[in-house]
Amino acid sequence: MTNLNALTTANAQRWAGAKLARNFTSVARHLTAPNAKARYQAVSAKTGVPWAVIAVIHERECSQDWTGSLAQGDPWNRVSVHVPAGRGPFRSWEEAAIDALVNCAPYAARNKDWSIGRTLAGLEQYNGLGYAARGRPSPYIWSGTDQYRSGKYVRDGVYDPNVVDGQPGCAGLLMAMMALDPTITFTGTTITPPISVKPISAERPAAPSIVNPAMGSIGAFIANIFNAIFRKKS
Structure with a gap:
């Protein structure tokens, strides 16, 4: 069984030294756009999960497709067939997102520690702890940064050490989003992203x-x- 405290520490240490290996700016602009941010904030208000965390899950699960559920990317207006299966149908993307965060493992809405290490560990739990069990950085978190090179579960239970995840990882997305929107905070403190992009000033x-x-x-x-x-x- 994966030690969550150890994973939290490991991800905090990786974050402190991480550098982007790809350009995340275009995706980050879509995730921080006013209309998208308002929808994420509406779900955040109901669940306590930071809106930026909701945004990166949305990107990883279904490339920010508003017809896809936050839980696994299945259409939210039908009963889901992928894990978690049997959810829905829902009346809106927001309703499906709240269900995913409140009622589905790892029950993100129950988390009260949104420090960066615990946030990244929680996001890794959301995808699964198979990488942590192997002692490998999860591409769900670190793809697109210098903390990840290769290795991916190509389907349930099947790990290929040579496959490179092409999707942007949650950590890199958060770094790029924080550079664009300095209001993104963890535990009430603005975290300076470890990249050399200056945030856009609102002054x-x-x-x-x-x-x-x-x-x-x-x-x-x-x-x-x-x-x-x-x-x-x-």
Whole structure:
């Protein structure tokens, strides 16, 4: 049986040293787009699972297809046939997502520790702990980073050490999303992603005023004259 505490520590250490080996920006932009974020936040409000975590699960399970269930990618308006099977049908993507997080293993909504190590361990649980049992980084988490090279379960119970997972992993997605949206936090603290992309600032320059005239304006011309006079007197 996999030791969850050990997996949490291992994933925290991998995160601290991870670098992206692929470009995640395009996918991250879709996941952090205002309309998508609002839908993830609605599910987060009902489950307590951070919206960014919901977003990366959605990407991994069905490439952010809104007709696919968060649980396993099956259409949410039918009874699911893949594990977890027998779920649904549901009335909406949101209803299916809440069911996946609340009622299906690993019961992500029960988690109260959203530190980065525990978050990544929880995401690995969501996919399965077969990689951890082998002592290998899970591609579900680390694909597309320098922490992963090869190895993938090509079907249930069948592991191929030579196959490379082509999907973006959850860790790389979170790094890229955090670079685009600095409001993404874990346990109330903004985590600086280990990549060299500066977050987009939401701040706007102050509007021109008497004390802060616009460059090239009459106000700026007069302010320069007063500054020159006072510099001479001093």
